[in-house]
Amino acid sequence: MTWNVEDLEETARKCRVHIVNMVHRAQAGHPGGSLSEIDLLTALYKTQMRVKSDEPTWGDRDRFILSKGHASPGMYAILAEMGFISVEDLSSYRVLGGICQGHVDMKWCPGVDFSAGSLGMGLSFGMGTAIAARLEGSQRQTYVMLGDGEIQEGSVWEAAMAAAHHELGNLNVILDRNRIQNDDFCEAQMRMFDIPAKWRSFGWNVKEVNGHDMNEILEGLEFLGNNNDGPSIIIAHTVKGHGISYMADNPAFHGAAPNDEQYHQAMIELGEVAQ
Amino acid sequence: MSNVAATRDGYGEALLELANNPKVVVLEADLGKSTKSLHFRKAHPNRTVSCGIGEQNMLLVGAGLAASGYIPFASTFAIFTERAFEQMRNGVARPNLAVHVCGSHGGTHTGTDGSSAQSIEDLAIFRTLPNVIVMHPSDIVSTKILTMQLAESNSPSYTRTARNKTPVLYEGKEDLIKIGKGIVLREGNDVAIIACGVMVSESLKAAEQLAQEGIHATVVDMHTLKPLDGQLIDQLVSTCGSIVTAEDHNIIGGLGGAVAEHLASNSPAPLERVGVPDRFGESGGADEMLEVMKISSPFIAEAAQRAIKRKL
Structure with a gap:
């Protein structure tokens, strides 16, 4: 199947606008990791996910688990573009009673399958949904997005070992390797050495891609689809804050909102307003 | 009370009976031989998930299964469920996914394994989580019945079982057993002893001792700590006027804490x-541990005397 890469890129651009709007309006949130993951989320939802926006709880849907749940603006943006929620709903991000909670929550937002917020939990949960699919004899897939800093949590490796032991070919991970975590660059906080070798040694199928190149992302997703003998992971090399010059590769924008001037600058860079 | 059995065997028997429901799955963390989920594993290996020695992962695998329409029962030692407390909090209780956790070998009654294995805080910590049912049954029959009732519940749960054998109390009295309802095992008007787990039979012994001194005690099996049977406690206050709690658990935050909270807010009594x-x-x-910890039947009887003296 072929996909129009330009259409995917345009959807990702719109999502970036949503992301910046959300964190600017809330004056809080996590733009950096939302901008690094959004090309991956766009390609995943547009080309792979078997879901129904008019029936978000359809039992045989593919599951997507945003384990790095603080990067919720990215997920809300693609859910709005997919029609699960409206663009107006995005205004409820971090607002009392709003469906767009600070961290994605299955009890609040249609299309969300996992209540995130505490790092290191999503892969284990995804293992459960993958086992459920296998017990039912369903071909549905589980996709889990992990952050690179997140894999410093030990329980991720409990899950990685267990998923390989159980040969869960329907369990797929996308690792957002944006090289920055809350306090600083990962390299400064906790060196992780050879990440692909770690996953290989745990028994996973591994492929590395450029997480901002749609063609490479699509190849990566195809890799996930073609490797069903056990769990598979694509390690997506990304740039935190990608798409906004002053946020890119800047640890300050892990969890900080742009001010009005920076917001205006972002809208220019995203092509929403003229220079 | 010559007939004795371990509550953990009640858990194992319940899982086997629940196997008729194709949605029931069992999760293990390398202690199935001890928690007694092994019988289910042998009979239904395809519905049993080995999580290795990884309790944090196990509880969240359960959450994923529960979110997909399955009814997961996960067990390990009580002490090791605590290692996955935040998984229970954020991944199970918060989204209100009906994962049923059983912690066996709870309390000092666990014995010779020593302090690292004797969970004395599990009931307290899980009681603080919204949505979670917390139980500590007293005998093999009630453990089996209560575990089977969990499969019909839409709430997550934590159930503590014990390693060692205790008297069988409910043979032929299965109808008395219901989640959230304390059971009156003996009636008297001087003092009410509210107990859970292995301390229920100790409390019955204490009531016998008290009777020889002319003191008449009610004994209640409060197998469910949450939701607490407050209505029954209010009745006990009006009929007995003083209360004793008995548990093989830290004095802080467990059954005694739960009853104290209820009394303070509803019907103050000694x-x-x-x-x-x-x-x-x-x-x-x-049995030695119950003596060392000063929780065996003579200590319960003494506490009853103190409670009675404090009545106005």
Whole structure:
């Protein structure tokens, strides 16, 4: 199947606008990791996910688990573009009673399958949904997005070992390797050495891609689809804050909102307003 | 009370009976031989998930299964469920996914394994989580019945079972057993002893001792700590006027804490709490540990005397 890469890129651009709007309006949130993951989320939802926006709880849907749940603006943006929620709903991000909670929550937002917020939990949960699919004899897939800093949590490796032991070919991970975590660059906080070798040694199928190149992302997703003998992971090399010059590769924008001037600058860079 | 059995065997029997429901799945963390989920594993290997020695992962695998329409029962030692407390909090209780956790080998009654294995705080910590049912049954029959009732519940749960054998109390009395309802095992008007787990039979012994001194005690099996049977406690206050709690658990935050909270807010009455005196255990026989911790039947009887003296 072929996909129009330009259409995917345009959807990702719109999502970036949503992301910046959300964190600017809330004056809080996590733009950096939302901008690094959004090309991956766009390609995943547009080309792979078997879901129904008019029936978000359809039992045989593919599951997507945003384990790095603080990067919720990215997920809300693609859910709005997919029609699960409206663009107006995005205004409820971090607002009392709003469906767009600070961290994605299955009890609040249609299309969300996992209540995130505490790092290191999503892969284990995804293992459960993958086992459920296998017990039912369903071909549905589980996709889990992990952050690179997140894999410093030990329980991720409990899950990685267990998923390989159980040969869960329907369990797929996308690792957002944006090289920055809350306090600083990962390299400064906790060196992780050879990440692909770690996953290989745990028994996973591994492929590395450029997480901002749609063609490479699509190849990566195809890799996930073609490797069903056990769990598979694509390690997506990304740039935190990608798409906004002053946020890119800047640890300050892990969890900080742009001010009005920076917001205006972002809208220019995203092509929403003229220079 | 010559007939004795371990509550953990009640858990194992319940899982086997529940196997008729194709949605029931069992999760293990390398202690199925001890928690007694092994019988289910042998009979239904395709519905049993080995999580290795990884309790944090196990609880969230359960959450994923529950979110997909399955009814997961996960077990390990009580002490090791605590290692996955935040998974229970954020991944199970918060989204209200009906994962049923069983912690076996709870309390100092666990015995010779020593203090590292004797969970004395599990009931307290899980009781603080919204949505979670917390139980500590007293005998093999009630453990089996309560575990089977969990499969019909839409709430997550934590159930503590015990390693060692205790008297069988409910043979032929299965109808008395219901989640959230305390059971009156003996009636008297001087004092009410509210107990859970292995301390229920100790409390019955204490009531016998008290009877020889002309003191008539009610004994209640409060197998469910949450939701607490407050209506029954209010009745006990009006009929007995003083309360004793008895548990093989730290004196802080467990059954005594739950009853104290209820009394303070609803029907104040003298309360004496018998429990582990805020200290860790050590290696010793099950009965020896109850003596060392000052929670065996003579200590319950003494507490009853104190409670009665405090009545106005």
